[in-house]
Amino acid sequence: MKAFRADPEIFRLTSRDRDRADLRIEGLTLRFGGVVAVHDVTLDVRTGEFLSVIGPNGAGKTSLLNCVTGYYRPQEGIISFNGKNVTRHPPHELVRVGIGRTFQNIELFPGLSVLSNLLLARHIHYGYNFLSAAFFLPSVRREEVRHRRIVEEIIDFLEMQSIRHRLVGSLPYGLRKRVELGRALALEPKLLILDEPFAGMNLEEKEDMVRFLRELHGVWKRTIVLVEHDMSIVMSLSERIAVLNFGEKLAEGTPAEIQGNPEVTRAYLGPAEEA
Amino acid sequence: MGRLFHRESRTNEETASFLRNCTLPQILLKQAEALGRGGPPAIREKAWGVWQAVDWKSYRDYVEKVALGLKSLGFRRKDTAGLIVDNGPEWLFSELAVQALGGVTVNLFTSAVATELSQTLQRIQASHVFVQDQEQVDKLLEVRDRIPLVQKVIYVDPTGMDGYRDDPWLISFRDLLFLGEQYGESHPGVFEKEVMRGRQDDIAVMMLTSGTTGLSKLAMLSHGNFVHMGLQWLDTLPPSENIDWVSLSPPAWIVDQMWGLGVSLVGGFTMNFPETAETIPEDLREIGPSVMITSSRFWEDLASRIRVRMADAGWLKKKAFHWAERTGRRVEKVRMEEGRVPRSWSLPLFLADKTVFRPLLDRVGCSRIQSAYTGGHPISPDVIFFFRAMGLNLKQCYGLTESGGIFQAQPDHSPKLDTVGLSLPGSEVMISEDSEVLVKSETVFKGYLRDYQATEEAFSNGWLRTGDAGVLNEDGHLVIIGRKAEVIRDKAGNVFSPDFIETRLKFSPYIQEAVIFGEGRPYLTAFINIDMGNVGNWAEDRMIPYTTYTDLSQQEEVETLILGEVRRVNRELPGPMKIRKLVLLYKLLDADDEELTRTGKVRRRFVYGLYVDIIEAMYAGKREIAVKGKVRYRDGRTGVIETTVRIHDVEE
Numbered sequence: 001m002k003a004f005r006a007d008p009e010i011f012r013l014t015s016r017d018r019d020r021a022d023l024r025i026e027g028l029t030l031r032f033g034g035v036v037a038v039h040d041v042t043l044d045v046r047t048g049e050f051l052s053v054i055g056p057n058g059a060g061k062t063s064l065l066n067c068v069t070g071y072y073r074p075q076e077g078i079i080s081f082n083g084k085n086v087t088r089h090p091p092h093e094l095v096r097v098g099i100g101r102t103f104q105n106i107e108l109f110p111g112l113s114v115l116s117n118l119l120l121a122r123h124i125h126y127g128y129n130f131l132s133a134a135f136f137l138p139s140v141r142r143e144e145v146r147h148r149r150i151v152e153e154i155i156d157f158l159e160m161q162s163i164r165h166r167l168v169g170s171l172p173y174g175l176r177k178r179v180e181l182g183r184a185l186a187l188e189p190k191l192l193i194l195d196e197p198f199a200g201m202n203l204e205e206k207e208d209m210v211r212f213l214r215e216l217h218g219v220w221k222r223t224i225v226l227v228e229h230d231m232s233i234v235m236s237l238s239e240r241i242a243v244l245n246f247g248e249k250l251a252e253g254t255p256a257e258i259q260g261n262p263e264v265t266r267a268y269l270g271p272a273e274e275a
Numbered sequence: 276m277g278r279l280f281h282r283e284s285r286t287n288e289e290t291a292s293f294l295r296n297c298t299l300p301q302i303l304l305k306q307a308e309a310l311g312r313g314g315p316p317a318i319r320e321k322a323w324g325v326w327q328a329v330d331w332k333s334y335r336d337y338v339e340k341v342a343l344g345l346k347s348l349g350f351r352r353k354d355t356a357g358l359i360v361d362n363g364p365e366w367l368f369s370e371l372a373v374q375a376l377g378g379v380t381v382n383l384f385t386s387a388v389a390t391e392l393s394q395t396l397q398r399i400q401a402s403h404v405f406v407q408d409q410e411q412v413d414k415l416l417e418v419r420d421r422i423p424l425v426q427k428v429i430y431v432d433p434t435g436m437d438g439y440r441d442d443p444w445l446i447s448f449r450d451l452l453f454l455g456e457q458y459g460e461s462h463p464g465v466f467e468k469e470v471m472r473g474r475q476d477d478i479a480v481m482m483l484t485s486g487t488t489g490l491s492k493l494a495m496l497s498h499g500n501f502v503h504m505g506l507q508w509l510d511t512l513p514p515s516e517n518i519d520w521v522s523l524s525p526p527a528w529i530v531d532q533m534w535g536l537g538v539s540l541v542g543g544f545t546m547n548f549p550e551t552a553e554t555i556p557e558d559l560r561e562i563g564p565s566v567m568i569t570s571s572r573f574w575e576d577l578a579s580r581i582r583v584r585m586a587d588a589g590w591l592k593k594k595a596f597h598w599a600e601r602t603g604r605r606v607e608k609v610r611m612e613e614g615r616v617p618r619s620w621s622l623p624l625f626l627a628d629k630t631v632f633r634p635l636l637d638r639v640g641c642s643r644i645q646s647a648y649t650g651g652h653p654i655s656p657d658v659i660f661f662f663r664a665m666g667l668n669l670k671q672c673y674g675l676t677e678s679g680g681i682f683q684a685q686p687d688h689s690p691k692l693d694t695v696g697l698s699l700p701g702s703e704v705m706i707s708e709d710s711e712v713l714v715k716s717e718t719v720f721k722g723y724l725r726d727y728q729a730t731e732e733a734f735s736n737g738w739l740r741t742g743d744a745g746v747l748n749e750d751g752h753l754v755i756i757g758r759k760a761e762v763i764r765d766k767a768g769n770v771f772s773p774d775f776i777e778t779r780l781k782f783s784p785y786i787q788e789a790v791i792f793g794e795g796r797p798y799l800t801a802f803i804n805i806d807m808g809n810v811g812n813w814a815e816d817r818m819i820p821y822t823t824y825t826d827l828s829q830q831e832e833v834e835t836l837i838l839g840e841v842r843r844v845n846r847e848l849p850g851p852m853k854i855r856k857l858v859l860l861y862k863l864l865d866a867d868d869e870e871l872t873r874t875g876k877v878r879r880r881f882v883y884g885l886y887v888d889i890i891e892a893m894y895a896g897k898r899e900i901a902v903k904g905k906v907r908y909r910d911g912r913t914g915v916i917e918t919t920v921r922i923h924d925v926e927e
Contacts, residue, residue: 001320001327001364002407002432003448152323162553164324211435219437 008153010188011220020082021047021098021190021223023068028077030063030247037063038074039247045191045225050217052226052234054258055244056268061227062104064244065195069101070094081191095124100189102180104196104227110169114160114179117168118151121186154182158212174205181212192216193225198233206233213237235259243267291506298473298498299536300338300375306543307335315517317539318364321550321558329364331543337364337452339466341372344455346465348427348446350403352377352472355481357401357425359383359392359411362522363548365431365448367535369405370526374479374498375470381481381493382527385411393418399481399493399724400424405448408432412445419444475499480536481724482529482676493724496532500679503717504533505541507699511684512566513645518544519564523555523573530568530650533680560640567647568681571654574647574669577639578658599631603664614689632665641667648672648684653755653775655782656692656847663690671695673755678702678739679718683753693779693847694752704753705738710770711759712745713738744770746849754849763794769851771799773879776844776852783840784809788864790877791854792890798855800893802886803837804863810836825918828859834923841925854925856893860886861918867907893922 023045030038038060066072070091243250245267316328356373481493549558636642647669662669673695674681685696702716722730744756757772773791780789788804821827845853864870892900904916
């Protein structure tokens with residue numbers, strides 16, 4: 001019943017400790033041969049925060065995210081999550097400690113249904129072994145039901161009921177982006193990293209996505225890091241913004257501070273005499 | 276424990292007479308006692324991917340909690356509550372809870388704009404309002420100062436409502452249930468006491484009637500109206516233990532009110548609610564209802580969806596479908612004319628059914644349907660025939676808000692495609708001297724809210740005036756001609772509805788537009804516009820050369836084709852409504868020439884004035900007439916068509 005939508009299990013706050021998501025990046029540097037993609041970046045993300053990372057094209061935003069999620073291995077610096085050093089850990093281990101992400105270019109299984117894509121993400125939470133699964137023990141059954149329920153809560157939350165059984169490959173782009181968010185949520189991450197979730201969306205799809213993110217952060221108290229180009233969205237959603245330029249952190253502060261920062265304006269528009 | 280209402284048992288009459296004195300919440304209490312937690316559920320709703328069931332005992336408990344919650348919020352007997360909700364269990368809980376407290380419910384459309392909502396809520400002096408979600412809350416907040424009587428707004432869906440927590444005007448449905456639970460613990464027995472105070476003559480629901488002119492009226496329906504509607508339907512439907520109803524039309528319409536509060540409550544049947552509007556086809560298939568009452572639009576959409584799918588299918592499927600359809604149509608035709616199917620047809624029909632019809636109906640969730648009804652706007656007999664040929668028992672029905680819902684339906688044994696059938700047992704229909712359909716039944720409403728004059732006008736000697744013109748055919752089946760205000764009289768005083776006849780003509784694939792004349796004339800005549808695409812294809816298949824529309828419409832073969840189509844329609848029309856003469860117009864009626872409105876409706880008077888010469892020629896008995904017609908080209912230039920128009924007699 002719609003009246004009972006209020007309290008999805010997946011978002012239930014069991015304890016502050018369980019949802020702790022303190023990310024610390026210290027002196028991070030990433031080079032590709034002679035090219036310095038990220039240079040000596042230090043950044044903190046605190047539990048319950050909505051932080052956006054912005055910057056012109058090629059500023060190193062995605063590179064920074066890829067270091068945090070284990071896709072790139074930085075040469076220098078330390079990344080720690082909830083006090084634990086996770087620098088250069090592979091992606092699947094980072095998912096286990098609670099860092100989930102979406103990709104700029106959608107990375108889903110196009111030949112599987114929406115439901116299967118989301119259920120697949122639950123894999124890290126499966127507790128049963130091969131043998132008990134083979135006999136389909138009552139405990140396995142219970143667990144399967146629970147995972148399906150959690151995935152269904154995400155489907156309900158993201159309003160994907162009518163596409164539940166559709167193949168992801170047959171969906172329009174905007175909806176696929178939504179499925180991506182759903183899959184990241186299915187991991188039950190403590191820290192949710194979103195790489196340009198609004199890119200290529202039309203206005204209506206953007207509005208829906210803003211609604212979902214606002215609810216995720218405001219009501220369900222998720223910790224979110226967003227990389228995004230659309231300034232109006234960034235300004236309206238973020239609590240704090242970090243600006244990157246040529247791989248370096250240029251500024252950090254509230255949306256109001258960032259908007260008033262002359263260096264940021266220069267980075268985006270070029271030096272005043274050139275403009 | 277068992278069913279309250281066994282239609283086969285001897286206690287039937289006893290139960291019925293008992294129910295005839297109950298209010299709806301009283302029946303709910305009885306059903307909860309009789310059916311308890313076993314048997315088919317009272318309500319199913321698909322949520323989180325699974326059908327969630329609510330048994331009768333839980334149904335009652337929910338209603339109790341909502342009612343007591345309302346009571347603790349200050350709802351008193353005779354108060355009115357507004358509902359701006361979607362189809363869902365909360366809708367039924369709220370409605371019965373309000374009625375349990377002796378209150379009246381009014382359902383408003385969720386699509387209504389804020390000012391519309393405030394007007395209606397103010398008119399009904401609603402003290403409490405149930406709304407679906409944030410969207411509706413926002414609308415009410417916008418007009419808050421204009422609805423000072425509303426004490427509390429209860430929202431069903433909490434999504435997005437986090438930012439509204441501090442507003443004491445709002446409360447979630449969940450919190451209301453909680454309030455009710457607490458109130459119940461400190462006040463045991465209050466709910467039952469309140470329910471027992473209800474009288475059957477009390478008003479239960481007020482329905483907004485579609486006001487075509489000015490402010491819509493509020494029709495007051497009593498508990499008794501719904502109970503009787505339920506009983507009448509139970510007598511009509513094929514007997515079965517449980518009937519699954521899939522709730523599709525909005526609660527602000529009479530059909531789902533009639534079923535949700537009347538039939539399902541009295542019969543102890545299951546109400547099913549789809550997950551979302553987009554998942555209806557899927558959800559429908561999962562439930563596989565045995566009875567459906569929907570708008571004609573539903574069936575027309577379904578028919579065209581099937582046709583489009585078949586057009587894209589592989590050749591084998593296509594061939595099989597066409598063969599089966601032909602077989603089905605032939606059999607159905609014979610069945611309708613002779614009442615039975617010749618034995619020689621039983622094998623092909625069996626094959627068609629097994630290979631095509633069953634699988635197809637299963638795909639669209641209609642394989643278990645015993646009776647499907649269509650109401651509202653006129654439906655093409657061809658669409659009905661299409662489904663009937665597939666073995667789906669689709670029939671027309673008729674009713675209105677003021678009559679408490681559907682009171683006229685085609686019987687199973689002798690359906691007539693173009694009628695709305697016979698009255699339900701307990702309802703009586705009569706045609707007044709001026710051709711208006713009148714109805715008398717226990718289900719007929721109690722009057723319009725604070726509108727004595729309109730209420731007076733709605734009745735004539737105790738009969739409800741439907742406002743529709745109709746005739747009873749030789750079998751006693753009702754044929755609806757059209758809105759009484761829109762019908763026209765011929766010279767002899769016979770009424771006819773141009774729209775009624777034109778709609779029928781336009782069901783032919785070869786006729787694009789038709790205009791009927793005959794006001795104050797001895798007989799009816801028609802202008803016909805052929806359908807260029809379909810007639811063109813037809814002509815090409817027969818190697819008939821043609822150039823323009825004008826040329827095609829004057830081909831002798833085409834004239835014969837159209838005359839045949841008109842004759843076919845004529846056969847189904849009562850005597851005075853038959854078309855006697857017609858002209859195939861040399862040009863298409865066009866909005867650019869102001870002959871049609873921009874929405875594609877014929878501007879009858881204008882067309883009459885423009886072509887008065889041709890019309891006079893038809894009534895003067897001429898064979899043909901030379902005309903000079905003006906045409907406007909797309910680029911704005913005008914030209915003249917000089918041609919001779921032939922006048923055709925439509926002999927039998």
